Amino acid sequence: MTKIDQIETMILDIPTIRGHVLSMATMRTQTAVLVRIKYSDGSEGIGEGTTIGGLSYGAESPEGIQSAIDTYITPLLLGREADNVNGAIQLIDKLVKGNRIAKTAVEIALWDGLGKRLGVPVSQLFGGAVHQKLPVAWTLASGNSDTDIAEAQEMIETRRHNIFKLKIGKRSVREDVTHVARIKQAVGDAASVRVDVNTAWSLQEARWGLKGLQDAGCELVEQPVAARYRRAMAELTKGYEIAVMADEALNGPEDALAAVRENCADVFAVKVSQSGGLKRASEVIAIGQAAGLGLYGGTMLETGLGTAAALQLFATIETLHWGTEFFGPLLLTDGILAEPLIYRDFCVEVPSGPGIGVTLDPDKITAFRRCAQRSMKAVAG
Numbered sequence: 001m002t003k004i005d006q007i008e009t010m011i012l013d014i015p016t017i018r019g020h021v022l023s024m025a026t027m028r029t030q031t032a033v034l035v036r037i038k039y040s041d042g043s044e045g046i047g048e049g050t051t052i053g054g055l056s057y058g059a060e061s062p063e064g065i066q067s068a069i070d071t072y073i074t075p076l077l078l079g080r081e082a083d084n085v086n087g088a089i090q091l092i093d094k095l096v097k098g099n100r101i102a103k104t105a106v107e108i109a110l111w112d113g114l115g116k117r118l119g120v121p122v123s124q125l126f127g128g129a130v131h132q133k134l135p136v137a138w139t140l141a142s143g144n145s146d147t148d149i150a151e152a153q154e155m156i157e158t159r160r161h162n163i164f165k166l167k168i169g170k171r172s173v174r175e176d177v178t179h180v181a182r183i184k185q186a187v188g189d190a191a192s193v194r195v196d197v198n199t200a201w202s203l204q205e206a207r208w209g210l211k212g213l214q215d216a217g218c219e220l221v222e223q224p225v226a227a228r229y230r231r232a233m234a235e236l237t238k239g240y241e242i243a244v245m246a247d248e249a250l251n252g253p254e255d256a257l258a259a260v261r262e263n264c265a266d267v268f269a270v271k272v273s274q275s276g277g278l279k280r281a282s283e284v285i286a287i288g289q290a291a292g293l294g295l296y297g298g299t300m301l302e303t304g305l306g307t308a309a310a311l312q313l314f315a316t317i318e319t320l321h322w323g324t325e326f327f328g329p330l331l332l333t334d335g336i337l338a339e340p341l342i343y344r345d346f347c348v349e350v351p352s353g354p355g356i357g358v359t360l361d362p363d364k365i366t367a368f369r370r371c372a373q374r375s376m377k378a379v380a381g
């Protein structure tokens with residue numbers, strides 16, 4: 001019987017190609033927590049758990065993710081049967097509350113190890129891929145309308161993206177609506193324009209915002225108000241034609257069920273790490289499907305590793321009405337994979353190799369790995 005022998009974690013700090021301006025933080029670096037599991041037969045599995053903007057997006061920080069794995073999750077798993085991924089997920093869920101991103105990093109490494117030992121992609125462990133490539137959005141978030149327009153036009157011309165998600169919520173509602181209208185006018189019918197408010201609006205602001213956005217030709221608004229304001233989300237979902245998408249409100253299948261029960265969304269942004277792993281994300285998807293909602297593959301701006309893991313799951317889903325935003329690696333100045341993911345013709349291709357289908361470039365890991373000295377600097381900002 002193959003056993004789990006060793007679980008190693010590390011933090012990587014990778015610069016972004018430009019400032020990424022969100023309502024709650026401006027990112028200049030992305031910080032990823034990587035997991036490597038070593039098994040008794042010599043096989044390995046790798047995983048990633050990543051958040052956005054330190055503690056400004058959600059309740060788990062990169063340092064907290066690493067600590068949760070090293071201190072609490074790893075001791076539960078050492079010596080256990082490697083191939084029993086469900087058993088590991090159930091044990092971790094029983095003994096570790098919350099900490100979904102930490103659970104995700106480990107769970108991906110478990111699926112990756114199992115797929116590699118069996119010689120099949122992880123998509124096959126979820127019943128088989130029905131897509132070889134998925135549509136992929138790009139986020140316009142330079143903080144400047146002209147820069148965003150130039151970026152969008154270049155993406156359309158090079159056939160890299162024709163779906164744009166604009167990050168808004170930092171400026172006034174009126175300024176944001178003007179910004180979105182300018183971009184929509186510039187791209188016209190060549191692209192779909194959507195926005196993500198990252199919870200920045202009150203219900204009152206959101207009413208004005210949604211009205212203005214839909215008049216401007218914006219197709220979808222993501223998480224306009226706080227995750228816990230389910231009644232406000234329900235009012236906005238019912239009150240406007242523009243699609244309302246839940247993101248921060250969806251932390252696993254229980255939240256998905258509550259969102260359906262209370263009619264809080266037209267669309268689910270399903271994020272692997274917010275759900276608590278590939279399996280829990282598949283449960284969120286199933287709830288969304290059963291309720292007849294639209295589906296979208298969301299990202300926490302993972303590197304190629306976490307992005308490849310998401311691709312394995314979403315390649316098995318029949319209909320992703322709103323596509324995906326699996327562009328994380330493209331926001332970084334450098335990749336960490338031996339072979340980068342392929343982006344072309346407005347899509348990202350699903351890796352076909354065993355496990356999650358990617359391997360790491362050891363030189364890149366050394367270059368971006370946080371060491372003790374750098375770690376103090378990164379925490380201090």
Ligand SMILES: O=C(O)C[C@H]1C=CC(=O)O1
Pocket residue numbers: 052139141196198247298299300301325
């Ligand atoms: O959806 C979010 O809130 C986070 C993320 C996804 C794309 C992006 O630019 O930021």
Ligand SMILES: [Mn+2]
Pocket residue numbers: 196198222223247248269
């Ligand atoms: Mn979002």
